[in-house]
Amino acid sequence: MGRTLTYPKKVSNTANRYKHRATYDLGPIHSIINDSQVLHVSFNPGPDDPFPAILPMIGQMGSFEFPSASIDEPLECYLHGYVSSRIMNLARSCSDGEGLPICVATSKIDGLILSLTPNSHSYNYRSAILHGYATLVTDEEEKLWAMKLITNSVLADRWDHSRVPPDRAEMQSTVILKVKIVDGSGKIRDGGVSDERKDSGNEQVTSSVWTGVVPVWETFGTPIPSGDSKVAEVPEYINSYIASKNSQNKALAEGAVKVQLPAEEQH
Amino acid sequence: MGRTLTYPKKVSNTANRYKHRATYDLGPIHSIINDSQVLHVSFNPGPDDPFPAILPMIGQMGSFEFPSASIDEPLECYLHGYVSSRIMNLARSCSDGEGLPICVATSKIDGLILSLTPNSHSYNYRSAILHGYATLVTDEEEKLWAMKLITNSVLADRWDHSRVPPDRAEMQSTVILKVKIVDGSGKIRDGGVSDERKDSGNEQVTSSVWTGVVPVWETFGTPIPSGDSKVAEVPEYINSYIASKNSQNKALAEGAVKVQLPAEEQH
Numbered sequence: 001m002g003r004t005l006t007y008p009k010k011v012s013n014t015a016n017r018y019k020h021r022a023t024y025d026l027g028p029i030h031s032i033i034n035d036s037q038v039l040h041v042s043f044n045p046g047p048d049d050p051f052p053a054i055l056p057m058i059g060q061m062g063s064f065e066f067p068s069a070s071i072d073e074p075l076e077c078y079l080h081g082y083v084s085s086r087i088m089n090l091a092r093s094c095s096d097g098e099g100l101p102i103c104v105a106t107s108k109i110d111g112l113i114l115s116l117t118p119n120s121h122s123y124n125y126r127s128a129i130l131h132g133y134a135t136l137v138t139d140e141e142e143k144l145w146a147m148k149l150i151t152n153s154v155l156a157d158r159w160d161h162s163r164v165p166p167d168r169a170e171m172q173s174t175v176i177l178k179v180k181i182v183d184g185s186g187k188i189r190d191g192g193v194s195d196e197r198k199d200s201g202n203e204q205v206t207s208s209v210w211t212g213v214v215p216v217w218e219t220f221g222t223p224i225p226s227g228d229s230k231v232a233e234v235p236e237y238i239n240s241y242i243a244s245k246n247s248q249n250k251a252l253a254e255g256a257v258k259v260q261l262p263a264e265e266q267h
Numbered sequence: 268m269g270r271t272l273t274y275p276k277k278v279s280n281t282a283n284r285y286k287h288r289a290t291y292d293l294g295p296i297h298s299i300i301n302d303s304q305v306l307h308v309s310f311n312p313g314p315d316d317p318f319p320a321i322l323p324m325i326g327q328m329g330s331f332e333f334p335s336a337s338i339d340e341p342l343e344c345y346l347h348g349y350v351s352s353r354i355m356n357l358a359r360s361c362s363d364g365e366g367l368p369i370c371v372a373t374s375k376i377d378g379l380i381l382s383l384t385p386n387s388h389s390y391n392y393r394s395a396i397l398h399g400y401a402t403l404v405t406d407e408e409e410k411l412w413a414m415k416l417i418t419n420s421v422l423a424d425r426w427d428h429s430r431v432p433p434d435r436a437e438m439q440s441t442v443i444l445k446v447k448i449v450d451g452s453g454k455i456r457d458g459g460v461s462d463e464r465k466d467s468g469n470e471q472v473t474s475s476v477w478t479g480v481v482p483v484w485e486t487f488g489t490p491i492p493s494g495d496s497k498v499a500e501v502p503e504y505i506n507s508y509i510a511s512k513n514s515q516n517k518a519l520a521e522g523a524v525k526v527q528l529p530a531e532e533q534h
Contacts, residue, residue, distance in 0.1 A: 012316055017349050037376045037390070037483075042309040042319040049279055051398040051449075052309040052319035054372035082284050105321035109304045112487075114505075116496070117430040118418040119437040123304070131318040151385040155481075163384040163472045170386040182318075193493040200495050205430045210502050212492040214422075214509065216304075220379075221482035221517065224524050226460040228467050229383070231477040238381075242481065250488065257491050 005072060012131060013185040021187050027072030029186040030061045032128035034071070034153065036106040037218075041079060043087055043102045043134075055087055059104065060153045064142045077104055077130055077179040078137070078146040088175045091134045099133030102179060110190070110253045112214040116199040116206065124213065124256045128186040132179040146176045157237045190256035215253035220245055272339060279398060280452040288454050294339030296453040297328045299395035301338070301420065303373040304485075308346060310354055310369045310401075322354055326371065327420045331409045344371055344397055344446040345404070345413040355442045358401045366400030369446060377457070377520045379481040383466040383473065391480065391523045395453040399446040413443045424504045457523035482520035487512055 006024040007013065015022035023029065033039065039059045042052050059079040063069040081088050091100040111124035137143045147166065148159045166174070193211045200206065220242040223234045273291040274280065282289035290296065300306065306326045309319050326346040330336040348355050358367040378391035404410045414433065415426045433441070460478045467473065487509040490501045 012312060012318060012320065017352060038374045038392070040307040040309075040321060040372050040374070042307075042321050042370065044311065044319055045279060050368040051279060052311055052368075052370050053279065054307060054309050054321070054370045054396055056372070056374040056392070056394050085284060101317040101319075103309065103319050103321045105307050105323070107305045107307070107323040112421055114422065114425065114490075115429070117433065117437070118414060118426060119433055119441065121418060121421060121425070121429075123421075125305070125323070127323050129321055147385060151388060154379055154388060154390075155381065158381065158388075159385060162382070162388075162476050163466055163469075166384065166386055170384070174386065192491070193495060195495065199430055202430075203497075206495060207497040209429050209496060210492070210498040210500075210505065211496040212490050212501075214490050214505070215488035217486055217488070219484055219486040219517075221484070221521060223381075223479050223481045224459070224521075225477070225479040228460060228462060228473060229476060229478040230470075230474040233477075234479075235477050238477065238481070250486075254488060254491075 005074065007184045010183050013129065013183045015185060015187060018187070018189070021189050023186040023188065024184070025072065026074065028188065029128045029130070029184045030071045030075055032108070032126045032186055033059070033061050033077065033104070033106060033130065036108065037154070039079070040105045041087065041102055042105070043090060043100055045086065045090070053086070057081060058150055058154070060149050062146070062149050064145055077132065077181060078149060079134070079177040079179065080147070080150045081175050081177060083173050083175045088136065088177070091136055091177055095135050099135040099180065102132060102134045104130040104132070104179065109216050110256045111216050113193055114214065115193045115211055116195045116209045120193070120195050120199070122189060124190050124253070126186070126188050128184065130179065130181050130184040132181040134177045134179045137176040137178050140171070143171070143176050147174065155238065156241050161235065161237060190259040192257055213257045215257060217249035217253040219249070272341065274451045277450050280396065280450045282452060282454060285454070285456070288456050290453045290455065291451070292339065293341065295455065296395045296397070296451045297338045297342055299375070299393050299453055300326070300328050300344065300371070300373060300397065303375065304421070306346070307372045308354065308369055309372070310357060310367055312353065312357070320353070324348060325417055325421070327416050329413070329416050331412055344399065344448060345416060346401070346444040346446065347414070347417045348442050348444060350440050350442045355403065355444070358403055358444055362402050366402040366447065369399065369401045371397040371399070371446065376483050377523045378483050380460055381481065382460045382478055383462045383476045387460070387462050387466070389456060391457050391520070393453070393455050395451065397446065397448050397451040399448040401444045401446045404443040404445050407438070410438070410443050414441065422505065423508050428502065428504060457526040459524055480524045482524060484516035484520040486516070
């Protein structure tokens, strides 16, 4: 009823710069994660390695316990991976305790902000991070549910239009990580160019430098059939997914430019 | 003369899965980094925080010492940030020693691989990671050189077409991290659908499931002027950058599909 759930603000997830762009609300953070084709997942490989590792992974937010939970309610992050990968082995070894501490991150560029001076250049973008503890999903029903969730995030309804269910070997080679979220944050920059008075009031500068926004979005092209399949036509659920994604993505990038900048905005 | 420089293979950067897709060559790894609009940078905030942090940052590979170095030669990674951000403070405190151990990662999706069964689904993609030690650039000339390098990576030639050089306040508020690279690796998946015999030989499956590739690429839209600038027309260097990027991106995503899969390829 009009309530907004937010993640707790800690040192690790609190924005110190451009605070007005930051959000701690579950809804927008989860949406940014779910709209991502790929997530960057960071973990520490062990005490002998000084470097954190980053893996590109596919994942989605969801609730197996409450499948009808909406995007702004508490959800877990499910990540798809291969059985013998390093992160899976580490998570397996942590499964007695809380799990493996990881960070999940994603960023999407929506436009190039071309201002009068390089210092005021920026992007329109949406980014999100989550911190949480990752454990392996052992329940077969939950694993299958998460595999379907993740496959359908790549292309809506693809699961039921492919050869399912996975056989025993496929189930064994796939591992799903479940991340219990501890905190998270998002950052969204939209609007147009924002320059400082020293430049926007300088006729010599404004008469020589073009300023504006170049919208940027992801385009899905015409499907290229493999030749192996006997299905002659590209099915409607694929064509309509591509068409709706393409128009949504373009509208989002172009629409972001028109958002009014807050007074406190610098660039 | 035909030599190929490669990064050392260590546990931290060696691929264990789909080894034929992995590369340790400097050229392709540096190219993937430089083609990225945003990089994900991971570091450990401190002994009290169990979670690695990830920041989205803008960066480029380059050599200040040998500016004419080509992409397949040893280069440093320069990252752009704000003076008081957490990563900058940590790197500052590590500047007496080797620097702050970080991981730089990026991934770009080039296509959806829609196979017969969810287990064989994949993406065409290019991803890269680098491990290295980050320190703050203190030399003013090197800092200015890196700022120009990074600005021009957002839009070719933009630096000289904007109000430069940065003034004293702008130089002070900007911090450039220089990452001395220790190791790195890349992973590239291209080609079409690859299914297992158990499915591709099953008439019931091949007659009901459409398979193929949906190419995916980044599109730059029509520039939207800010109204602040007195320059009436979008300059040629912007229009030609957009046109060439759009045709390159589309050609790359569609061309990736036509690459022949190696015999060892599963999916």
